[in-house]
Amino acid sequence: MGGAQGWVSCFLFLMKNKFADLLPGRVSTEPEDLVCYGFDASGLEAAPSAVAWPHSLEDVVEIMNFARSNRIPVIPRGAGTGMTGGSVPDRSSVVVSMERMNRVLGIDRDNMTVLVEPGVINGHLQRELERFRLFYPPDPASMNFCTIGGNVAENAGGPRALKYGVTRDYVLGLEAVLPDGSVIKTGVKTAKGVVGYDLTRLLTGSEGTLAVITKILLRVLPMPEEVITLMALFKDLEQSGNAVTAILAYGIIPRTLEFMDGEAVRAVENFSPVGLPTDVEAILLIELDGDPVVIRKEAERISSICSHHQGEIIMAEDEEARQKIWEARRAISPALYHLKPAKINEDIVVPRTKIPSMLKKLRELSEESGIMIVCFGHAGDGNIHVNIMADKENKPEYEKALGLVKEVFRMTLDLGGTISGEHGVGLTKKDYIGMEISPVEMDLMKKIKNVFDPLNILNPGKIFP
Numbered sequence: 090m091g092g093a094q095g096w097v098s099c100f101l102f103l104m105k106n107k108f109a110d111l112l113p114g115r116v117s118t119e120p121e122d123l124v125c126y127g128f129d130a131s132g133l134e135a136a137p138s139a140v141a142w143p144h145s146l147e148d149v150v151e152i153m154n155f156a157r158s159n160r161i162p163v164i165p166r167g168a169g170t171g172m173t174g175g176s177v178p179d180r181s182s183v184v185v186s187m188e189r190m191n192r193v194l195g196i197d198r199d200n201m202t203v204l205v206e207p208g209v210i211n212g213h214l215q216r217e218l219e220r221f222r223l224f225y226p227p228d229p230a231s232m233n234f235c236t237i238g239g240n241v242a243e244n245a246g247g248p249r250a251l252k253y254g255v256t257r258d259y260v261l262g263l264e265a266v267l268p269d270g271s272v273i274k275t276g277v278k279t280a281k282g283v284v285g286y287d288l289t290r291l292l293t294g295s296e297g298t299l300a301v302i303t304k305i306l307l308r309v310l311p312m313p314e315e316v317i318t319l320m321a322l323f324k325d326l327e328q329s330g331n332a333v334t335a336i337l338a339y340g341i342i343p344r345t346l347e348f349m350d351g352e353a354v355r356a357v358e359n360f361s362p363v364g365l366p367t368d369v370e371a372i373l374l375i376e377l378d379g380d381p382v383v384i385r386k387e388a389e390r391i392s393s394i395c396s397h398h399q400g401e402i403i404m405a406e407d408e409e410a411r412q413k414i415w416e417a418r419r420a421i422s423p424a425l426y427h428l429k430p431a432k433i434n435e436d437i438v439v440p441r442t443k444i445p446s447m448l449k450k451l452r453e454l455s456e457e458s459g460i461m462i463v464c465f466g467h468a469g470d471g472n473i474h475v476n477i478m479a480d481k482e483n484k485p486e487y488e489k490a491l492g493l494v495k496e497v498f499r500m501t502l503d504l505g506g507t508i509s510g511e512h513g514v515g516l517t518k519k520d521y522i523g524m525e526i527s528p529v530e531m532d533l534m535k536k537i538k539n540v541f542d543p544l545n546i547l548n549p550g551k552i553f554p
């Protein structure tokens with residue numbers, strides 16, 4: 090038997106026998122499980138050799154010890170909603186799904202913290218906290234499916250990031266298992282803490298490449314008193330971008346300032362209609378929260394700014410109307426996948442004042458290339474989801490679309506932006522990170538990876554080209 094082939098057989102033998110014996114009932118090598126745990130929302134897929142579902146810290150330690158002794162790559166996974174292939178294997182490996190470690194371990198109302206296991210679903214946590222009049226702001230579009238562990242690994246954002254920041258702004262401390270099987274506890278339980286390097290921040294957003302997170306202590310906030318939801322409809326794309334800049338320049342920070350272009354609106358109305366007007370070129374979805382008197386005044390000011398930019402304002406009448414609008418917003422990505430299953434979705438960020446020029450450049454790029462580009466996203470943050478609507482079956486078109494990705498990144502960086510605001514690097518962006526990160530910084534990052542994981546067994550092949 091040849092070297093590589095022999096190694097694969099030996100690997101599969103180890104998985105089916107020794108690894109399965111290690112955690113009875115918590116490991117599978119059944120083909121249907123391997124298929125189900127081999128993809129994420131990036132559209133990439135590659136089946137692992139085994140899937141493990143740890144129930145406890147001790148299970149994770151066992152898995153890491155076994156993986157280290159046998160040099161088996163481990164891929165931590167939340168709910169598989171990531172958009173850059175972070176939980177998709179790129180070689181024979183074990184996917185470690187954290188979904189069964191899904192308990193909310195304690196809500197401390199007085200200290201405004203919550204301790205959770207990584208498999209807790211974001212939306213479930215939000216609802217649990219509501220019962221105590223508490224609020225956890227990060228709200229990725231997949232909040233009803235994605236896990237807090239995945240959110241921490243990817244440093245997830247969401248519409249409310251404009252006012253409240255992203256996941257890392259809420260992570261106080263972590264418990265995690267290192268690739269050598271040792272357990273670390275990072276961070277503090279207190280509002281402040283500056284002892285030593287900030288390992289909590291280092292692990293947050295490390296895309297599962299440095300440690301497997303087993304517990305998360307989050308900071309939470311009091312529930313805002315009232316929320317107002319507005320939609321501003323525009324017949325002109327650039328005017329919507331100008332309105333975004335004007336609202337923020339006026340000094341109002343809404344909790345969301347979301348943007349969808351006309352194509353995104355039409356796609357979502359065709360996919361799961363909620364009654365959004367389809368004869369528009371852009372919609373802004375603006376939400377304010379806080380003191381009722383203050384936010385009513387802000388809503389009036391926003392209405393007049395939008396009117397000044399030829400926008401028409403509609404206010405959501407009640408909670409049902411609000412929920413419908415948000416359902417539509419969260420359905421944009423699925424609606425676009427429905428149209429073009431191989432669409433390329435980027436999440437670039439430009440300084441918010443550059444939004445109008447970025448939107449103009451993207452429109453020009455679409456016209457020149459003949460490939461539809463649909464844009465939506467978190468306009469208040471300057472974070473635009475650029476969806477290049479190419480067909481994989483049409484090879485020349487797909488090749489051209491891949492070329493456009495590089496062009497979009499170049500335009501973004503020229504405007505002082507970054508190539509990823511919330512989806513991370515994973516597999517899909519690793520060939521591009523050299524456009525943004527200098528060789529010196531890249532080398533430093535690789536050395537950090539090597540300190541944590543000298544055998545390169547934790548989510549190998551991700552982030553670095």
Ligand code: MLT
Binds near residue numbers: 418434436
């Ligand atoms: C969103 O804002 O809807 C998510 O980041 C997902 C996406 O970009 O498609």
Ligand code: ZN
Binds near residue numbers: 230247466474511
């Ligand atoms: Zn987003």
